[in-house]
Amino acid sequence: MRLYAEVLRVPGLARIIIVQLIARFPTGMYSLGLLMHMEHEHGTYTAAGIVLAAFSVGMALAGPFVTRLMARFGTVAVLVTTTVISVGALYSISTLSLPLWADVLAGAIAGAAMPPITPTVRTLYPRMVPQRLLSPLFSFDAALQEIIWVFGPVLLVALVAGLGTGPTLFVVLVIQAVGAALFILSPEVRRLRIPPTTRKLGRVLRKPPVLLSVVVSAMFIGGFSAVEAGVVATFGEGALEAGIVLGVSAMGSLIGGFALGGRPITPWSVAIRLTIVLVGMAIALPMTEVVGLSIALFIAGLGTAPALAAFSAIIAGTVKFADTPEAYAWIGTGQLLGAAVGSAVAGVAIDAIGGVGAVWVAVVMVAIAAAIAAIFRRHQPDLRHGIGEPPETAPVELPR
Template identity: 85%
Template sequence: MRAYGEVLRVPGLARIILAQLIARLPAGMYSLGILMHMEHQHGSYTAAGLVLAAFSVGMAAAGPFVSRLMSRFGTVTVLVVTTVVSVSALSSIASLSLPLWADVAAGLVAGAAMPPIVPTVRTLYPRMVPQRLLSPLFSFDAALQEIIWVFGPVLLTLLVSALGTGPTMLVTIAIQAGGAALFIVSPEVRRLRIPPTSRKLGRVLRKPPVLLAVAVSAMFIGGFSAVEAGVIATFGEGALEAGLVLAVSAIGSLIGGFAVGSRGIGPWSVAIRLTIVLAGMALALPMTEVIGLSAALFIAGLGTAPALAAFSAIIAGTVKFADTPEAYAWIGTGQLLGAALGSAVAGIAIDAVGGVGAVWVAVVMVALAALLAAVFRRHQPDLRHGIGDPPDTAPVELPR
């Protein structure tokens, strides 16, 4: 734990972590919020699904392109413009009675303009902490993500029960706007200068470690989306038991992230951490009750945050500073596509054989991810002795 104490004592870092956590919290709320509000507005889950799909497609397609704009127009400019556009589009969905085509268009715009908080903060981290603290920091960051995906949906559900879907969407939008503003005004963000890249869009994917991280993380997140669908199908939509099981898995992820955060990342690290996830999901196959599923997915959770941290460390250790925002954005795109694939295939399996079918989908997807990581381990950097200094960036303006 000494490493985490050192991380949090870095000047300004605790403030950056808090600001980006607030700005990213709506990511765990928008999917459910848009679905519920659009079903209320249009009276159809099909219509709601179209709007949510447009939102997800917008994020997946535009993420790498938007992230590259930071080196051309400046980090603050891109963050401000995207925040204003996405907040405006989401506000129209939340407060106006629009025809379905208009809500779909607004969802597409809102997703495409989501501010690139994650690429920004993970590009910023290597400029704020000594290289020996990067692995613990990435693990700490990955563990904190569980707050977004566990407490975000819970908070949204409580708000809907108290306020209704429209006002809840507006509260969620306000959280995004406030968190983004807090992040943007941070001195460290305002001083961040990302030099222009000479590569064409997508060229960073030609680096084997980046392509591998995108592919493996897509299958990994797809597996977790499938197992979440399986848990919900097992206990029923809105059941307290499903929330408890997923919360226990998130607690496992928190513990795993903190337990291995100070360990270096080697060529076998991703495969080993995904094997832990796979073991937990395999144990979940015969389970149908709360205690058994909770125990199995707790084990799976122990490898979750460490695996996510490893992907971030691989990018930081292999990609030139100017290309890191795009590389992180491609990982985000891969994870969105993986989640969509996992949910879709899990839905088919649930209709065929019930909740256990979705868990089988999860086992297969995570097994493929672990196999890819093991077979192509030579394309992963050896960072056990620390993440090397990133290439120099453009001049950084210091406060007078």
């Protein structure tokens, strides 16, 4: 806890952490919100999974390109433009009764235009704290973001129960608009200058640690997307039990993030943390009631934030500063593609054999992720001695 206290004493850092958490809060609600609303509108989880997959794929394909635009047109201009387009597309989904193809198109546009909050803030962090505090900061951030997954699903299902799926989705997009505005107005964001990179788009993927992080995180997040769908299918649309189970899982992640945040990153760290997730998901296979699923997914959650923090630390420790926005965007792309595959396959499995089918999908995907991380551990950096100083680059003006 001493390291976390030292992190929070950095001038302006506590404020930027809070603001970016608000801006990212809708990410804990959109997956379930779109899944519930599209199932309600079109009648099957397969259709809902297709729309959610389009949203995720749109986000994934556009992410690396959009982040590079921040160096060319400025961080604020890109954030404002993407927020307006994304909110407009989501508004059409939440308020209009559209055919499936139109919802798929709107979902893809909304995803492609999602403001790049996460790459922006993770690019900003190394400019705000000493390098020896970066690893604890990434763990602290990964743990705190689980607040999104604790309160997001519970709030969503409560709103669906009281308002219905369409109005609830509208509330979520309002939260997105307000959160993005607060983030954009932050002095640290407005004054962030990202130098243009000399590399072509995608060249950063030639770095083995980056490519490995993209592939492993894709399978890992795909597994959790499948579990989300399975929990919703098990308890039914709008059931408070679904939000409780997912919230308990997020609480496990919160605790795991704080507990392991001070531990250095080694080549084995990702594999070990994903194995914890795998054990929890395997325990969840025979469970169909709230208590059993909550315990199993709490165990799985203990490895979630630590694994996500490890990916962030690996990028910070192996990629030049000018290329970090794109590298983080590729991590996001991998995770979103994984979520798309996980959601789509889980939807088919649910329609075929029920909620347990989605849990089987999750177990297989996380097992593959853990195996890849273990087999290719030599391509992961050893950060036990800390993350080195980033190379010199354009200055970032921070408030005095």
